[in-house]
Amino acid sequence: AQTVTQSQPEMSVQEAETVTLSCTYDTSESDYYLFWYKQPPSRQMILVIRQEAYKQQNATENRFSVNFQKAAKSFSLKISDSQLGDAAMYFCAYRSHNNAGNMLTFGGGTRLMVKP
């Protein structure tokens, strides 16, 4: 079974600065998807960014980018120019490419605080 580990329960960043959230995972599969989700106090799960394992190029969405290291099974999220609205829980998630359905395996989350 796949596991996803987020080793940072809490992180703090100054507004306009850059922060990196860590995620590692364990799998025996070669083809899969990785995601970062944001969960603000409203509890809504918002997809931030997604990466296909077969793609070597790191995904980027505006101020959000990832550092995907397949051999190391590492998938970190970098948030540039942090804004107050970025404060939330962030969850890393894994999805197998092989299974029917797109069930996700989530990490335990990192709480990001943004200081004005």
Add this chain to the structure above:
Amino acid sequence: NAGVMQNPRHLVRRRGQEARLRCSPMKGHSHVYWYRQLPEEGLKFMVYLQKENIIDESGMPKERFSAEFPKEGPSILRIQQVVRGDSAAYFCASSPDSNTEAFFGQGTRLTVV
């Protein structure tokens, strides 16, 4: 196109009562996933359903929990004889097929007193 709708948003039940959580998927979506989020934890997969069929229930507790997705109407997650440990946020997600990313609802927070 409304998003995934879950109701109620908040549900309080006494120990031993039944809890029924509803999920209306996005229009055109026939695949539904239920997840549970315990306090201070990530979401854990419970069950995957298509219309009238349970596809994968590997994350569902064997007793007291059941799920359905009838031909007409919302998907229902039912918890019988609730206990304090069932207190959690329950999320539903839906997708149009088994490969497309699923969209999440806002969850139902169940509190057992």
